[in-house]
Amino acid sequence: MKQNNIKILEPLVAQRIAAGEVIDRPASIVRELVDNAIDAGSNTISVELIDGGIERIRVVDDGCGIPQEDLALTAHSHATSKVSEIEDLESLSTLGFRGEALYSIAAGAVLTIQSTTKGEMGSHITFDNGKRGEVIPGGPSKGTVVEVKDLFAHIPARRLFLKTGASEARMAKLALIEKALPFPNLSFYMSHNGSPTLELPQTTPKNRVLDILKTHKEIIASCVIEMSYSAASFSLYAVATNAEVYRNDRKYINIFVNNRIIDEYALTQAVTYGYDPFLPGGAYPYCYLFITVDPKLVDFNIHPAKREVKLRNKAEIHHSVVSMIKQFLNLPTVQKTEHYASSKELFDQSPRNYQIVSNFHSSYRKEKGEVEPDWFNRAKQVLQKQQDEKKEESISIVHDIEFKYLGQLFSLFLLVEKDSSLFLIDQHAAHERILYDELKTVKGSQPLMIELDFEVERSIDTFLLENSEWYKEFGITIIRKGDLQWALTSIVPHYKLVEEDIIRSIQGYSGGNIEELHKMLYANTACKAAIKDGDIIDDDSAIALIKKVFALTYPVCPHGRNFVVEITRDQLFNTVGRIV
Known part of the structure; x- marks a missing residue:
């Protein structure tokens, strides 16, 4: 040649x-x-x-x-x-x-x-x-x-x-x-x-986002918040949905640096970390994050399309994004209802939609400081069931927060009196959330006495080959036995999810971020281990659960449901026509 x-x-x-x-x-x-x-x-x-x-x-x-x-x-x-x-x-x-x-x-x-x-x-x-x-x-x-x-x-x-x-x-x-x-x-x-x-006429930053997302019917102005933070060498501004609106992918997490959209996994990860305590596993917000950085600390000249960027202070920005989001999501998002139903309205209309609690301690924290959630003490893995004798009415103090436990309703809800309000707590969803958070703190791995073999499709086989080490970091060990053949050899300690469920989750996983799979496993584990609708709970166990619920920042179960309803004293009085 x-x-x-x-x-x-x-x-x-x-x-x-x-x-x-x-x-x-x-x-x-x-x-x-x-x-x-x-x-x-x-x-x-x-x-x-x-x-x-x-x-x-x-x-x-x-x-x-x-x-x-x-x-x-x-x-x-x-x-x-x-x-x-x-x-x-x-x-x-x-x-x-x-x-x-x-x-x-x-x-x-x-x-x-x-x-x-x-x-x-x-x-x-x-x-x-x-x-x-x-x-x-x-x-x-x-x-x-x-x-x-x-x-x-x-x-x-x-x-x-x-x-x-x-x-x-x-x-x-x-x-x-x-x-x-x-x-x-x-x-x-x-x-x-x-x-x-x-058509995008001149407007405000928040309305620009709303104009672009107007085809998404689930997004309304009241669900969109603005966040901001300033440091010496950079500033952050975000327009994003609150924890009531989310989707199952990261498609609408958009990061801009000095007015250029960029592909930067670490900063996308920072957004997801900020929302993590407030959203169920596998859920992501709509978030448009705008970062303004000193030009001397950023380099766009590494890719023709300028979608890649080098940031000299990326770690500091990452931390600030997480902190900013958590801070703003902790702010009160629910306002008191101005209109109260009359007796006629109460019986003429469908059941009232009472206030969903978005943040227990927003007003309390302003007066008495941050409540430290008791994340790391292991709760009872199974709450005690029916107790024949009713104990005396209980009053409990948690982090200087006083409440009175009133009992169960329909074997579904825990009734609590606190701060001139009646709280109805969904017992299953509340316990599910507590177990979910506790599972996330568990470290290590528990070997199985007998390995469990399973088969996967070609796409999942490729995914597992690339990510098996990630599974180990989360306490799940899988080994490849042959073409499309795998075995589960260890799981996270205290998992209540049966091994076959873990295998089914792995077999059905479509790829993406391995953390999403683990969150899904946590959520399924917590759901199966939590007390069920219809379970009768003794007072001590109920109070222990209520303490943990009131220590939460945001009462949402791993699947995204709010599980606390607040009915204020004024609402009750107005409903029955009493003078407040």
């Missing part, structure tokens, strides 16, 4: 190869052009697509424009107005800075740029698949219009990887949403084949 000599690529060939690193589909073009429009100080940015952007993309802004003498350089390799010296990389605040975007777009399409600066006549230029045209007079009345036609028409291999126009339009819309989220002070619009697909 003849060996080819090394040679320098023709400029056009090199340009088209480089283009693939930055521009791979219409969404990439939208992302880059909108970056430029934002950097130009625009107030309104409009994106028009034809056939998903494959046939045409048109981005119109009302920014500062491009001077006529600079138009010819706009699509030149590494031509930029934002960096001139190496030191400039340490103080960048703009979204675009490398001078690659227009150069890459021009290599694979027909690119026309029209622009007008203040006090000048407009002008325009066309680049036809890498070939530069002349600068010609004539442009918009203000700002810049960039038009991209016939994407990859001369690069068939790339065009083959594009999807249908509708699919490309959806991806382009998501790209615009990602750009619009950090800039609620700007207006963004998109149309596809002449029909509007996105």
